[in-house]
Amino acid sequence: MKDEAITLNHGAGGRQMHQFINNVILKELSNGILERLDDSAVIKNSKHGRLAMTTDSYVVSPLFFPGGDIGRLAVSGTINDLTTSGAIPLGLSLAFILEDGVKLEVLERIVHSIAIAAKEANVKIITGDTKVVEQGKGDKIFINTCAIGSIPDHINLSSYNATDGDIVMITGAIGNHEITLMKERELFDFDTTVTSDAAPLNIQVQSILENFPKLNVVKDPTRGGVASALNEIVDHSNCSIILQEQALPIDPEVANISELLGLDPLYMANEGKFIIIGPAEMHDHVREFFPDAVTIGKVKKDKKAVLLLETKFGGLRRVGMLETTQLPRIC
Amino acid sequence: MKDEAITLNHGAGGRQMHQFINNVILKELSNGILERLDDSAVIKNSKHGRLAMTTDSYVVSPLFFPGGDIGRLAVSGTINDLTTSGAIPLGLSLAFILEDGVKLEVLERIVHSIAIAAKEANVKIITGDTKVVEQGKGDKIFINTCAIGSIPDHINLSSYNATDGDIVMITGAIGNHEITLMKERELFDFDTTVTSDAAPLNIQVQSILENFPKLNVVKDPTRGGVASALNEIVDHSNCSIILQEQALPIDPEVANISELLGLDPLYMANEGKFIIIGPAEMHDHVREFFPDAVTIGKVKKDKKAVLLLETKFGGLRRVGMLETTQLPRIC
Numbered sequence: 021m022k023d024e025a026i027t028l029n030h031g032a033g034g035r036q037m038h039q040f041i042n043n044v045i046l047k048e049l050s051n052g053i054l055e056r057l058d059d060s061a062v063i064k065n066s067k068h069g070r071l072a073m074t075t076d077s078y079v080v081s082p083l084f085f086p087g088g089d090i091g092r093l094a095v096s097g098t099i100n101d102l103t104t105s106g107a108i109p110l111g112l113s114l115a116f117i118l119e120d121g122v123k124l125e126v127l128e129r130i131v132h133s134i135a136i137a138a139k140e141a142n143v144k145i146i147t148g149d150t151k152v153v154e155q156g157k158g159d160k161i162f163i164n165t166c167a168i169g170s171i172p173d174h175i176n177l178s179s180y181n182a183t184d185g186d187i188v189m190i191t192g193a194i195g196n197h198e199i200t201l202m203k204e205r206e207l208f209d210f211d212t213t214v215t216s217d218a219a220p221l222n223i224q225v226q227s228i229l230e231n232f233p234k235l236n237v238v239k240d241p242t243r244g245g246v247a248s249a250l251n252e253i254v255d256h257s258n259c260s261i262i263l264q265e266q267a268l269p270i271d272p273e274v275a276n277i278s279e280l281l282g283l284d285p286l287y288m289a290n291e292g293k294f295i296i297i298g299p300a301e302m303h304d305h306v307r308e309f310f311p312d313a314v315t316i317g318k319v320k321k322d323k324k325a326v327l328l329l330e331t332k333f334g335g336l337r338r339v340g341m342l343e344t345t346q347l348p349r350i351c
Numbered sequence: 352m353k354d355e356a357i358t359l360n361h362g363a364g365g366r367q368m369h370q371f372i373n374n375v376i377l378k379e380l381s382n383g384i385l386e387r388l389d390d391s392a393v394i395k396n397s398k399h400g401r402l403a404m405t406t407d408s409y410v411v412s413p414l415f416f417p418g419g420d421i422g423r424l425a426v427s428g429t430i431n432d433l434t435t436s437g438a439i440p441l442g443l444s445l446a447f448i449l450e451d452g453v454k455l456e457v458l459e460r461i462v463h464s465i466a467i468a469a470k471e472a473n474v475k476i477i478t479g480d481t482k483v484v485e486q487g488k489g490d491k492i493f494i495n496t497c498a499i500g501s502i503p504d505h506i507n508l509s510s511y512n513a514t515d516g517d518i519v520m521i522t523g524a525i526g527n528h529e530i531t532l533m534k535e536r537e538l539f540d541f542d543t544t545v546t547s548d549a550a551p552l553n554i555q556v557q558s559i560l561e562n563f564p565k566l567n568v569v570k571d572p573t574r575g576g577v578a579s580a581l582n583e584i585v586d587h588s589n590c591s592i593i594l595q596e597q598a599l600p601i602d603p604e605v606a607n608i609s610e611l612l613g614l615d616p617l618y619m620a621n622e623g624k625f626i627i628i629g630p631a632e633m634h635d636h637v638r639e640f641f642p643d644a645v646t647i648g649k650v651k652k653d654k655k656a657v658l659l660l661e662t663k664f665g666g667l668r669r670v671g672m673l674e675t676t677q678l679p680r681i682c
Contacts, residue, residue, distance in 0.1 A: 031483030
């Protein structure tokens, strides 16, 4: 026990990360809020109403990739996590851990990309920090961002709120971010035009909520992909979800490469997609702001609380959490 | 210009860090709040009143040292930064960047230390994140924390508020944290019993403010020490500060070691001290909750806006910002 060590799997968004969080973090730090393990924490305060807060560190490698870079990711990922609570951003923090020797020009490009993404999300970077470590003690640039936001009174989004009869939508094709990073790392050598989907999506979700506030769950399927995100929802909401394999939107190139490599897009990270769960009437409201959104499954009251996939051939198979890393450092 | 690179000095809290922040960060991200460069950002919002937010990453080496560890530092440093705005904490985030192979036992000790420090500060860890990087791409454990808090209506603290006639107090002896880390890194080999002062001090400051709300500046002299913190205040408040060398509280061991090494405690990092600036009537209120606090100088209206030191021999010399790193990775 004493010699147990952290491995890359502890950061992969799968079962080992969840065990680590339970056994090491929550054991010491449980306090009524943290152990909900929602993507955003919600603070209820008589003076301030409901505030949401969320944080993520970004260690993606390489720093730049088709469709984005670590800076765009650091804004998008954290703003999207905040959006899972229905909060409207009040501010974003930005902290760098730089490796001695990283070129200023590289940093300038990344800061520029952060500025563009923050503008898209209509959020201000309000505070920050810079630390520098010696060569060989870091990897060029790590970024942490933290977002706070205000939850409108009539909104009640949480991974605990999936309800019997709800439909499950995804706002677009899955797997593109992870395939893009695999290509950049030369893990396969077929040509591909796939690019990362990294984008902040808070404005679209706010627009949907203004028209249709009764969404139940909004969740971004990042590390561990759609399968891990839905397993968390199933676990938190204590219900089952049945996915239709045929309905899953997967770009042909992503589907082909996944098949050739024997990988499942359901477990691949996305950085610009939301799973949205709510009553069937939400469908057109979601499509108004996410034209590529499709219904991929439904929620069923069921004490077993499992994620099931109805395959193209009519079979039903259980889809578990990610066990080990498909690919480390994808965000 | 293209080949310019980040060095350890860019993270040292001195002039190079300030230039980097101005030329790279603010050039892209100015927005009316960030460029104030206060230790905490303040958001004014009709619905929520005034909220404060601050973030810091911790890369201290070694992870454990007499008087503290990276976990205690990660709570204390960020809560103390939040306290410089007068805010009462609403929540703290906690994000780890771990190096593959770090022992679980080490992490458990640090999480335990975080739990203790959070209890001292009466703050809850409400959200978090864990990333893991490959061996040689990190250095065991980096931590980022971000705090949000609520500023009571009648409080108005800022590094911009130092006023002619104010007294300048420090809540205790300076230099202990940096000397402790120098000893741990074997940068000198005399014996010493000096330990780090790392501690969250928000409860004491809140208590003072309840009795005497008219403090003007509360600032923690961390990286770059008292001299750099006061230079920032002088610059922001557009006034001069005259320090009395004789009044500076320095433990004899710290004084001796500094003299032997030719280092100035005024530039040494502290992790459990506050500079407090306000009207002379604050003196006894500050001493009630910080019994070791002493007056070390006063504020003078003066367009030159410089920090001056009246030496033990009656001379007056200018004290500038830290130019280069005294010691990297002290927090």
